[in-house]
Amino acid sequence: MRKKSAPGQLYICGLGINFTGDMTTRTMRVLKSCDAVYHTSGDWRAIGLALKSLGPKLRCYDTADFYAKNNEQRAGIAGREICAALDKGARIAYLTSGNPMLFSDGSVLMRYCAARGHKSVVVTAPSSIDSILGVMAGKIGIFLQGFQVVQMGTLIEKRQALAPATTCMVMCVDKATSRNDFKRFCALVEGKYPDSHRIYAVKCGNGGGGDVLLAAKVSEMRGLENKISHMMSVVLPGINSEKDQNREK
Known part of the structure; x- marks a missing residue:
């Protein structure tokens, strides 16, 4: 059985900009421990193979169809579903490009979820x-x-x-x-x-x-x-x- 993260935990994970397969070993461990992974800022197929290698029970949500929307719109759409899952105790990872602490859709989502009582752990990428x-x-x-x-x-x-x-x-x-x-x-x-x-x-x-x-x-x-x-x-x-x-x- 997989080792689980803390219940109701949100991880904001950075990936390499234009190199979505560029992730740290810590990011890979976090993704493997989560119940669901969200990604809204690029071509989902580019990281599909990397995610499949992390375990057959990993469920991936393809929400890249609203890539053209701005960061606030993405946070609102994905955030509602993510917060609902967190309320039920799920372990969620959100993938974004670059350093989520500086500027990205991930930083906007982090603030969205924080306003609704959910804390985040940021897992940075090579920036x-x-x-x-x-x-x-x-x-x-x-x-x-x-x-x-x-x-x-x-x-x-x-x-x-x-x-x-x-x-x-x-x-x-x-x-x-x-x-x-x-x-x-x-x-x-x-x-x-x-x-x-x-x-x-x-x-x-x-x-x-x-x-x-x-x-x-x-x-x-x-x-x-x-x-x-x-x-x-x-x-x-x-x-x-x-x-x-x-x-x-």
């Missing part, structure tokens, strides 16, 4: 943030001084303030180009940083290619729009980072 830190380590060694991570949508739509004194990692910049918001993003940066300040556009390598690293000054940033590709992020070094400024002159 794209870790990859960006690795790519940038040899270029600007300033992350040990602290950094902030913001999502492009939050920065543009909710006017989240940039903190120029701290290195900032802006995720999913390609979404701004697809929505014609890149100029708004540039305006925000131009209003906070000197024209000569260095910035970097980063895309981490995967099975389809190597790392991509573009460097420019703030005054040149608008010319990067046509070079921004899928899953690309922008790193804005802290404005007081003398190491970066001296290295890139």
Whole structure:
């Protein structure tokens, strides 16, 4: 008999972005211990084989048909069913891409369930943030001084303030180009940083290619729009980072 998780327990489990089979051994143990697995943010078939290997009694719910809905809508639809199962003492795992503690449909679901009295345990995945830190380590060694991570949508739509004194990692910049918001993003940066300040556009390598690293000054940033590709992020070094400024002159 399988070893069960605690009754009425919800696990929010991260998977590798664009690599749904990239999961930690802890994630695999959690999935094997649960009664049901939910996944709403991608092609279910891509992880079907991995889930089948975890045990014949594992029940998988394919809810990827509403992939086009936003995170709040997914949380509302899946959350109602998940909370009902948790109320009955079920052990549920919810699969999401990336780090659920930062931004994803998983973080929205976590708040949805918490508002209804259900606590969650987060099981993180290898994160794209870790990859960006690795790519940038040899270029600007300033992350040990602290950094902030913001999502492009939050920065543009909710006017989240940039903190120029701290290195900032802006995720999913390609979404701004697809929505014609890149100029708004540039305006925000131009209003906070000197024209000569260095910035970097980063895309981490995967099975389809190597790392991509573009460097420019703030005054040149608008010319990067046509070079921004899928899953690309922008790193804005802290404005007081003398190491970066001296290295890139």
